Amino acid sequence: MSVDFEGGSVGLEGLSPADVEHIRRRLTEAMSRVCPHWLVDEREDLVQAALIRIVGMRGGRVGAGELASTYLWKTANSVMLDEIRRPRWRYERTTDDGRIGDGTPTPGQDPERDAVSKEVATQIHDCLQALEASRRRAVVLHLAGFGRREIVDLLGRSLKQVDNLVHRGTRDLRACLERKGVRP
């Protein structure tokens, strides 16, 4: 069994095709939910790179019984974030003349829309930072996709408290954006 990539392939001794497909599918599902828009075209490559690195780190010792292990997914998280961040720094690198990026727009990139999106995100982050601390933490988790129960466990609050924090926090966030004149 092997994983093909540009320029060669990596052997996956001890893994059945079903094992590899299982890992690949779950990595793809995770990536599809978090991949930034400017990397959408590279999503499959990112999954492939993560898969190769995971197996490489284990020296081909990944076995079917390990697929559910915490270690594997922790590693997957780490390598996927590395892969996401790598092109990000390249994209955002400030050139000598003060421009951002390498000057080569990706296909479908709309510089004006990107600039607006970036400005909106910056304003949201500014407003998040201005929230009262406990509300801010609950809202960050909420907007990052965490469910109420997860937030309860992570913040050590009751469900009712979390409901209040999220409700009041998002209300304050919207009010802040309104004051700034930031609209969807």
Next chain:
Amino acid sequence: MTAEQWTDARLSQALAKTSAPAAADPERCYHADLFWHLVRGELGKRLTAEMLDHSAGCPHCLQALRLARAVASDAGASAPDPSKGSLQSTLQKFFHPVAALAYLLLLLLSFPVYRLLTPSEPAHPSPVVTGTTPQVPLPSVPEGLRGLRLLRLTGDVAFRGGAKQEPARLVLRPEEALALKLFPELEDLPRDPVASLTIRVLEGGKEQASARRQVGDLEADESFLLLLDPGMLQAGKTYRVELRVDSPAPRVVLTQAFRLDAR
């Protein structure tokens, strides 16, 4: 158009679909593994709060948080198991005595302060370990974990009649905790990722600390990590560390010793 049209979904999308502002400083971002542990509820409340506060203003870390949540969710490992209860009860399963837990929490709390106060310090503390124990280069230390003295112990089981090994020697600074990284031979470990292991630290035959691990807890560098409360360590004493497989057949797969020298 009013601000009420900012639905939660739109807010979330607006944060997710843009690239990060150039002003964000990647050097200040938290390590990916820390987000993994955050999502699993394995960090102290203060460090969790610090990371969330930072993520509120940092697109890079907010994305790392979302990624960790997505991956952990797919792995069926997101969010702590409610049956585990609070963070403290979770950690108490792993760290004894209570002083070790307290120090770990203090250590985690101090990490943002170290990061802010000592930006020019090298990211990897210099090893103080001396002695004849084979030394392996220090691993990459996750960002922010300054104040930790890392001691890597490889898995040479002492044989009866064999040459006696001198313990590794080290000195701890007042603000440092000791992190033991145990490198057993992978072949000695059970294949079952949920197989149970016990790490014991003994001094003069008396157990000073113990922690349970599973094979699946192996770090990326194929080690098991154990944080020790420096309050339980005394200068001039030699401590023995054992890594024992509990099942199916109990056996010691790594034994090593270290000596704490006076500053």
